[in-house]
Amino acid sequence: MDQLLQFLISGLTVGSIYALVALGFSIIYNASDVVNFAQGEFVMIGAMSAIFLMKAGLSYPLAALLAIAITAGVGLALEKFAIEPAKNATVVSTIIITIGASIFLRGAALLIWGKEIYGLPPFTSNNPIKIGNATILPQNLWVMLGTAVTVLAVKYFFDRTKMGKAILACSYNKKAAYLVGINVKKMLLVAYGLSAALGAAAGLLVTPITFMSYGAGVMLGLKGFCAAILGGMGNSMGAVLGGILLGIVETVGAGFISSGYKDAIAFFVILLVLFIKPSGILGKGEAERV
Amino acid sequence: MKRLSGFAIFAAVCLLLPVIFPDNYYVTVVGLTIFVNITLAVSLNLLMGYAGQISLGHAAFFGLGAYSSAILTIKYGLNPWLAMIFGAALVLCLSYVLSRPILRLKGHYLAMATLGLGIIVHIFFVQADELTGGPDGISGLPTLSLFGVPIDSDIKWYFVLCSYMLLSVLFSLNIADSRAGRALSAVHGSEIAAQMMGIDTAKVKSYIFVFSALMATIAGSLFAHQQDFVSPESFSFFFSIELVTMVVLGGLGSTFGAVMGAFILSILPEVLIVFEDFEVLIFGLILMVIMIFLPEGLFVSLKNRAAIMLSKRESGS
Numbered sequence: 001m002d003q004l005l006q007f008l009i010s011g012l013t014v015g016s017i018y019a020l021v022a023l024g025f026s027i028i029y030n031a032s033d034v035v036n037f038a039q040g041e042f043v044m045i046g047a048m049s050a051i052f053l054m055k056a057g058l059s060y061p062l063a064a065l066l067a068i069a070i071t072a073g074v075g076l077a078l079e080k081f082a083i084e085p086a087k088n089a090t091v092v093s094t095i096i097i098t099i100g101a102s103i104f105l106r107g108a109a110l111l112i113w114g115k116e117i118y119g120l121p122p123f124t125s126n127n128p129i130k131i132g133n134a135t136i137l138p139q140n141l142w143v144m145l146g147t148a149v150t151v152l153a154v155k156y157f158f159d160r161t162k163m164g165k166a167i168l169a170c171s172y173n174k175k176a177a178y179l180v181g182i183n184v185k186k187m188l189l190v191a192y193g194l195s196a197a198l199g200a201a202a203g204l205l206v207t208p209i210t211f212m213s214y215g216a217g218v219m220l221g222l223k224g225f226c227a228a229i230l231g232g233m234g235n236s237m238g239a240v241l242g243g244i245l246l247g248i249v250e251t252v253g254a255g256f257i258s259s260g261y262k263d264a265i266a267f268f269v270i271l272l273v274l275f276i277k278p279s280g281i282l283g284k285g286e287a288e289r290v
Numbered sequence: 291m292k293r294l295s296g297f298a299i300f301a302a303v304c305l306l307l308p309v310i311f312p313d314n315y316y317v318t319v320v321g322l323t324i325f326v327n328i329t330l331a332v333s334l335n336l337l338m339g340y341a342g343q344i345s346l347g348h349a350a351f352f353g354l355g356a357y358s359s360a361i362l363t364i365k366y367g368l369n370p371w372l373a374m375i376f377g378a379a380l381v382l383c384l385s386y387v388l389s390r391p392i393l394r395l396k397g398h399y400l401a402m403a404t405l406g407l408g409i410i411v412h413i414f415f416v417q418a419d420e421l422t423g424g425p426d427g428i429s430g431l432p433t434l435s436l437f438g439v440p441i442d443s444d445i446k447w448y449f450v451l452c453s454y455m456l457l458s459v460l461f462s463l464n465i466a467d468s469r470a471g472r473a474l475s476a477v478h479g480s481e482i483a484a485q486m487m488g489i490d491t492a493k494v495k496s497y498i499f500v501f502s503a504l505m506a507t508i509a510g511s512l513f514a515h516q517q518d519f520v521s522p523e524s525f526s527f528f529f530s531i532e533l534v535t536m537v538v539l540g541g542l543g544s545t546f547g548a549v550m551g552a553f554i555l556s557i558l559p560e561v562l563i564v565f566e567d568f569e570v571l572i573f574g575l576i577l578m579v580i581m582i583f584l585p586e587g588l589f590v591s592l593k594n595r596a597a598i599m600l601s602k603r604e605s606g607s
Contacts, residue, residue, distance in 0.1 A: 092344050096535075263409065
């Protein structure tokens with residue numbers, strides 16, 4: 001029982017990170033019908049920038065904010081230079097373009113930051129808190145809290161603000177959005193920037209627990225993609241739920257079966273979901289237009 | 291025979307190269323890698339280019355072939371050819387069972403499923419260390435012999451891998467011009483339209499999936515014997531992506547495009563060795579730039595350009 005509680009705590013922590021990455025996936029997917037395989041690289045760039053800004057002598061909060069801004073800039077550049085020029089690309093082409101972008105960003109990170117593994121200090125003290133026989137680190141709480149606040153903020157942005165609604169309008173029908181005076185190009189840029197910033201936030205939250213290196217974004221990105229599909233592609237809150245669920249299933253599975261197969265369990269779950277209900281747990285079945 | 295004249299020239303060049311340059315590193319060493327990669331790219335192109343089904347896990351089948359050969363020959367002392375057949379039979383069953391549920395998916399979902407499959411197989415290679423030797427892999431495969439002649443030198447391997455590569459290219463060219471190939475391109479164009487024309491699209495797609503997997507598996511077995519060593523690294527998610535890059539670079543749906551893409555990407559690391567750290571960056575850049583600006587691929591756009599120039603000259607004269 002205690003063991004299960006411990007697994008739930010770790011699962012919820014990892015799941016929160018997957019949730020943020022998945023949320024980024026679904027924002028971009030909604031706005032532009034593109035599955036952005038470079039989402040994991042945003043996580044890595046956010047964390048690595050913060051690490052090196054702190055090394056350069058900046059304070060933690062300042063480095064974190066600047067890192068988020070840098071990553072958002074990378075997101076904007078991705079939209080401007082890779083997605084926008086390939087306007088009429090097919091699904092397969094956009095998948096390959098974003099895979100190319102992810103490899104490119106990883107290559108750039110390798111050149112700038114090298115191959116070493118880095119960490120960030122925890123946000124506050126690192127004394128474990130005891131709950132029964134399970135322990136929880138303050139940073140685990142920070143991850144959950146940070147995720148919860150970010151998700152609520154994103155929800156508020158899309159539900160209540162004019163700009164959020166404008167992005168949603170683009171996702172329903174670009175032409176119609178354009179006709180009612182929405183600047184579609186700008187909204188796409190905002191969506192990519194926002195999604196990149198979310199990735200960076202995930203990176204900042206998780207690095208004090210798991211460390212970071214130039215290649216660490218790949219798996220996080222793929223898991224985020226899994227989570228987005230699990231929750232139903234394009235359903236933002238579904239993506240969040242999918243992320244948390246995936247984190248818990250993976251950690252509990254790894255705990256009871258074998259930790260070496262942790263990643264395999266996540267992908268196995270996704271294959272099952274795809275074979276049985278490809279539209280995800282919260283997704284609606286879609287009809288194909290001919 | 292005009293249809294296959296391009297192939298005849300290609301085959302002649304491949305077979306004559308080692309005769310002209312018997313001791314050239316690029317021919318007898320890099321050449322072997324190039325042939326394996328060409329075979330894999332051509333097999334992936336059957337699925338991606340002809341049938342329009344993306345696969346981000348093709349390296350899994352390549353790896354299953356290599357590991358089947360290594361495990362069955364070393365741990366169970368099986369004859370190498372028998373081991374190869376067992377490996378192929380295993381992949382035949384596996385890919386057939388998986389083909390229907392996987393190929394029912396489209397677009398992103400298909401990408402995710404094939405990617406997941408590739409990663410699961412790779413993790414299995416790393417984790418099942420009693421069987422696969424874990425991250426260290428397995429070495430010391432027995433020598434393969436053909437008609438009593440042991441294949442034990444680079445030059446002999448050159449002809450073996452070259453023959454297998456030429457066979458797969460020929461197979462791919464022939465399939466494109468057959469009834470099955472036309473069915474495939476109909477599926478690529480519009481699956482629903484193909485169904486309306488009476489094509490059993492699920493069957494066509496699953497056959498090509500199995501064929502493509504089998505070609506990669508046998509390439510894997512040969513690769514394992516030639517390298518005398520298998521390790522999980524050669525069959526990772528990144529290698530699957532590299533294979534996709536080869537196909538896309540040359541031009542989706544063109545056999546010689548896949549050949550050209552595989553050739554360029556296999557020779558590139560040798561040329562780029564001076565800028566070792568830049569390799570990843572350049573790789574990503576190629577993938578993006580080609581897809582954005584030359585979505586039909588290098589080979590296809592070069593061919594089209596040549597055709598336009600020729601027709602201009604003819605109409606001018």
